[in-house]
Amino acid sequence: MRYLPHTNEDVSAMLKVVGVESLDGLFSTVPEDCLKREPLNLPGPLTEWELNLHMASLGATMATMPEYKCFVGAGSYEHFIPSSVLSLLGRSEFVTAYTPYQPEISQGTLQGIFEYQTLVCHLLGMEVANASLYDGASALAEALLMAIRITKKTKVAISALIHPHYREVVRTYLRPTGYEVVELPYSKNGKTDLSVLDGMTELAAIAVQSPNFFGCIEDLGPVHERALETGAMFITSFTEAIAYGLLKNPGSCGADIVCGEGQSLGLPQSFGGPSLGVFATQMKYVRRMPGRLVGKTVDKTGKRGFVLTLATREQHIRREKATSNICTNQGLCALGAAMYMASLGKNGIRELARLNYDKAEFLKGRLRKAGLEIRFGSPTFNEFVVKFPDSFEPTYNRLLKERIVAGLPLAPYYPELIDHYLMCVTETKTKEDIDSLVRGIQS
Amino acid sequence: MSETSGTTGLLLNEPLLWERGGKGRCGFSMPRRDVESFPIEQGLVGAVPDFPELSEVDVVRHYTRLSQWNFGVDTGMYPLGSCTMKYNPKVNEKYASLPRFAGAHPYLPAQLVQGALRLMYDLERFLAEITGMDATSLQPAAGAQGELAGIMLIHAYLKSKGMKRSKIIVPDTAHGTNPASSALCGYRPIPVKSNEHGIISPEAVAGVMDEDVAGIMLTNPNTLGLFEENIRKISEIVHGKGGQLYCDGANMNAVMGIVQMGKVGVDVIHLNLHKTFSAPHGGGGPGSGPICVRNHLEPFLPVPRVVKENEAYVLSYDYPQSIGKVHSFYGNFGVMVKAYTYILSMGPEDLKKASQLAVLNANYIKEGLKGVFELPYDRPCMHECVLSDKRQRSYKISTLDIAKRLIDYGFHPPTIYFPLVVQGAIMIEPTETESKETLDEFIEACKSIAKEAEENPGLLLEAPTRSKVRRLDEVMAARKPCLSD
Numbered sequence A: 001m002r003y004l005p006h007t008n009e010d011v012s013a014m015l016k017v018v019g020v021e022s023l024d025g026l027f028s029t030v031p032e033d034c035l036k037r038e039p040l041n042l043p044g045p046l047t048e049w050e051l052n053l054h055m056a057s058l059g060a061t062m063a064t065m066p067e068y069k070c071f072v073g074a075g076s077y078e079h080f081i082p083s084s085v086l087s088l089l090g091r092s093e094f095v096t097a098y099t100p101y102q103p104e105i106s107q108g109t110l111q112g113i114f115e116y117q118t119l120v121c122h123l124l125g126m127e128v129a130n131a132s133l134y135d136g137a138s139a140l141a142e143a144l145l146m147a148i149r150i151t152k153k154t155k156v157a158i159s160a161l162i163h164p165h166y167r168e169v170v171r172t173y174l175r176p177t178g179y180e181v182v183e184l185p186y187s188k189n190g191k192t193d194l195s196v197l198d199g200m201t202e203l204a205a206i207a208v209q210s211p212n213f214f215g216c217i218e219d220l221g222p223v224h225e226r227a228l229e230t231g232a233m234f235i236t237s238f239t240e241a242i243a244y245g246l247l248k249n250p251g252s253c254g255a256d257i258v259c260g261e262g263q264s265l266g267l268p269q270s271f272g273g274p275s276l277g278v279f280a281t282q283m284k285y286v287r288r289m290p291g292r293l294v295g296k297t298v299d300k301t302g303k304r305g306f307v308l309t310l311a312t313r314e315q316h317i318r319r320e321k322a323t324s325n326i327c328t329n330q331g332l333c334a335l336g337a338a339m340y341m342a343s344l345g346k347n348g349i350r351e352l353a354r355l356n357y358d359k360a361e362f363l364k365g366r367l368r369k370a371g372l373e374i375r376f377g378s379p380t381f382n383e384f385v386v387k388f389p390d391s392f393e394p395t396y397n398r399l400l401k402e403r404i405v406a407g408l409p410l411a412p413y414y415p416e417l418i419d420h421y422l423m424c425v426t427e428t429k430t431k432e433d434i435d436s437l438v439r440g441i442q443s
Numbered sequence B: 001m002s003e004t005s006g007t008t009g010l011l012l013n014e015p016l017l018w019e020r021g022g023k024g025r026c027g028f029s030m031p032r033r034d035v036e037s038f039p040i041e042q043g044l045v046g047a048v049p050d051f052p053e054l055s056e057v058d059v060v061r062h063y064t065r066l067s068q069w070n071f072g073v074d075t076g077m078y079p080l081g082s083c084t085m086k087y088n089p090k091v092n093e094k095y096a097s098l099p100r101f102a103g104a105h106p107y108l109p110a111q112l113v114q115g116a117l118r119l120m121y122d123l124e125r126f127l128a129e130i131t132g133m134d135a136t137s138l139q140p141a142a143g144a145q146g147e148l149a150g151i152m153l154i155h156a157y158l159k160s161k162g163m164k165r166s167k168i169i170v171p172d173t174a175h176g177t178n179p180a181s182s183a184l185c186g187y188r189p190i191p192v193k194s195n196e197h198g199i200i201s202p203e204a205v206a207g208v209m210d211e212d213v214a215g216i217m218l219t220n221p222n223t224l225g226l227f228e229e230n231i232r233k234i235s236e237i238v239h240g241k242g243g244q245l246y247c248d249g250a251n252m253n254a255v256m257g258i259v260q261m262g263k264v265g266v267d268v269i270h271l272n273l274h275k276t277f278s279a280p281h282g283g284g285g286p287g288s289g290p291i292c293v294r295n296h297l298e299p300f301l302p303v304p305r306v307v308k309e310n311e312a313y314v315l316s317y318d319y320p321q322s323i324g325k326v327h328s329f330y331g332n333f334g335v336m337v338k339a340y341t342y343i344l345s346m347g348p349e350d351l352k353k354a355s356q357l358a359v360l361n362a363n364y365i366k367e368g369l370k371g372v373f374e375l376p377y378d379r380p381c382m383h384e385c386v387l388s389d390k391r392q393r394s395y396k397i398s399t400l401d402i403a404k405r406l407i408d409y410g411f412h413p414p415t416i417y418f419p420l421v422v423q424g425a426i427m428i429e430p431t432e433t434e435s436k437e438t439l440d441e442f443i444e445a446c447k448s449i450a451k452e453a454e455e456n457p458g459l460l461l462e463a464p465t466r467s468k469v470r471r472l473d474e475v476m477a478a479r480k481p482c483l484s485d
Helices: A008-018 A048-059 A083-089 A107-124 A136-151 A164-174 A220-230 A241-245 A283-288 A331-369 A392-401 A431-442 B056-067 B090-096 B114-131 B143-160 B177-184 B202-208 B231-240 B249-254 B295-300 B333-369 B399-408 B436-455 B458-462 B474-479
Strands: A155-159 A180-184 A203-209 A233-238 A257-261 A277-281 A294-298 A304-308 A383-387 A420-424 B135-137 B167-171 B188-192 B213-219 B244-248 B268-270 B291-293 B305-309 B312-316 B385-388 B425-428
Touching: A008 B333, A008 B436, A048 B090, A048 B114, A048 B333, A083 A331, A083 B056, A107 A241, A107 A277, A107 A294, A107 A304, A107 A331, A107 B056, A136 A155, A136 A164, A136 A203, A136 A233, A136 A257, A136 A277, A136 A283, A155 A164, A164 A180, A180 A203, A203 A220, A220 A233, A233 A241, A241 A331, A277 A283, A294 B474, A331 A383, A331 A420, A331 A431, A331 B056, A392 A431, B090 B333, B114 B135, B114 B249, B114 B291, B114 B305, B114 B312, B114 B333, B135 B295, B143 B177, B143 B213, B143 B244, B143 B268, B143 B291, B143 B295, B167 B177, B177 B188, B177 B213, B188 B202, B202 B231, B213 B231, B231 B244, B244 B249, B249 B268, B249 B333, B291 B295, B333 B385, B333 B425, B333 B436, B399 B425, B399 B436, B399 B458, B436 B458
Parallel strands: A155 A180, A155 A203, A203 A233, A233 A257, B167 B188, B167 B213, B213 B244, B244 B268
Antiparallel strands: A257 A277, A294 A304, A383 A420, B135 B291, B268 B291, B305 B312, B385 B425
């Protein structure tokens, strides 16, 4: 096997040094009744060539671009990724390193993550960002737990327009300890209805997503005011980071914690993961924040350098008092996001965001012209909800055969929204793609 | 140290992103604008994010230079104990980035993603076979999340039996995340001490096990690199009082094909695909932390589950007792691909061989170094060995100094100051992919450093001197945090 370097001579010589007769003899401390006698029942080994063919055959069953035109977003977005980013991210010095515990020989990762933290702060208008969490969903759960720790209150309010799966994850995280989760319904305009908060006290946090799951841009100002009134922390979540190339950032709207999914920032969709949990807050909360942090310092000769810092918040220092069990982050994904933001620059990010907005508006207009109802009137970014006629399902299935995925049916997530579909258009769809979608829907 | 691997070479300086570049530069080929611009409510529009302005060349040079300041497994031996820094096969990276997988949307209808679902379905079964368990969930995104999910399963299972318990047993040789994970489930960790042989004795467990204890979190092999020989006994004691046995499987690389945890009393185990199954660590993620369970815990696994119906694979949410979801989608699929192709490349015999050679390498290092550093538990180890700086302390040399000096010799240092049960611990996990020559070089370097500690300790105190930067001021970093620019 090409990954195992030992020759038979090596093995014999090493066994002699260790003082055992055979490889089996190395396991003398494992009791007899714990040892497995029969071989593992697994396939393989395959040669690299055989594996190439096998993986090609698995891949052949997958529907991806350019053959398929997928108008689905809902937390995973098709964006153009420069080859330079993919190539740089493949550098094995980044890929094959561990968490930078030895800073003198990890300055590449450390400076890269410091730059990532800075770029995230600039994108979201926040004072401090961590080195990343697993994904948008667990980032929201961690944000709520952080608010519970800070306010010492045990109830949180979350918008029903936060991604349905993020809300599922929140419930999973909060259930064992019995923290209460209140859901804020949505109103007719496709934004969160805050009236349920009337008279509600003892809240640790109010959390909304913007743009929300229906694609609508929430009014963050009034949510902030509600949070101030009730003494709750104001948390904003997001699934589409590119939106903040155009929209007011959450920091400027008073958010205490901003958390969300960074997949749009140059990461392949990869069937949902790995992605990137983005997490940012205000400096006054930094010591209560979960996740790793990189800080700037100097070496003994006075030269600038970077280290992991504020580690006392972590479990390996104070085992029983850790702020969270987060250990690894999504380091390589964070680095990729930084490469992507650096490539876009301030010139690129605004135009890219505008392009997403304009293409989605273009589709919206075409669908309206075709007589379809855009369900919610509020402004959107690159996603919106369309109501199709009752008989749309056969059309949807026919379009699948034509290699067009005409949005995400919403009924599984919002049973009242039968025949409603969430449509997404990013910069990767051409005018022609959009036109053929509309033609397909009409015919 | 004239002939060591460590050398200075030429490393180029590189400023922060926003300290280079020029106004108007952009490193991005903007997709064509083929639609008109539509009006937007001005109240919604914010300021343009303050990103740097760089050409593609600027970006490429920047990150290439940064990468050269890093040490990875591809650079050299990285014997970081507990982290299993084995070789990360290049071909796995290729498969994970195939456009058909990397470009797949997670919400595509099942009939359009059969390849991905089959891969997940098969990988679940491979991992169940390797651990001797009955069912697997691939959803947890990292070891610590797998651990949390595992404890959630125990919580949900006990609740379904009408049992409400408040404590969980965590040995002092367990991983650091264990207490934090149990606290997230509302359990108070009850520490138990390992015995003079470095393992947990059944008596110690029996002493704290009662009907208010949900279970025990056992790392096996433990963080001293020792096999928990009493695991069957411990399992009987814990199960006897209605508790569950959680196994932290981060060290599974020692026992593939040798011990099936499901057959020795474990109820739930998490694995780290980025350790045992060769996926890279990426400078701290992405990882993947599947959990494998025995039949009685299967109904509680996270949803969706991949199921096979009439020769087709679908995602099913129909598990009413499930703990719910722990990930936005299905977990770190890209990492699963790498573990899947690793297992297929190795096959059953070489997976076992890998564990045997990992254990051989660790014992070889232990034998080579026990005359050099203190060996607190002199008995056969599994995939890693733990030594300490006890002998060097009389020269005012600590584990940290030894670690830093190893950098000058061209090695990544071992894990240091962990596990906590050994003062000044030096925890070495060579993995099976290091050759005898490399191990010999490492042992020689350690011997040479031990000699320097006696004769010229300044060399260690000043180390490293050949790295991009020298020892960094961590106190200043924590006292006056500068976390962004």
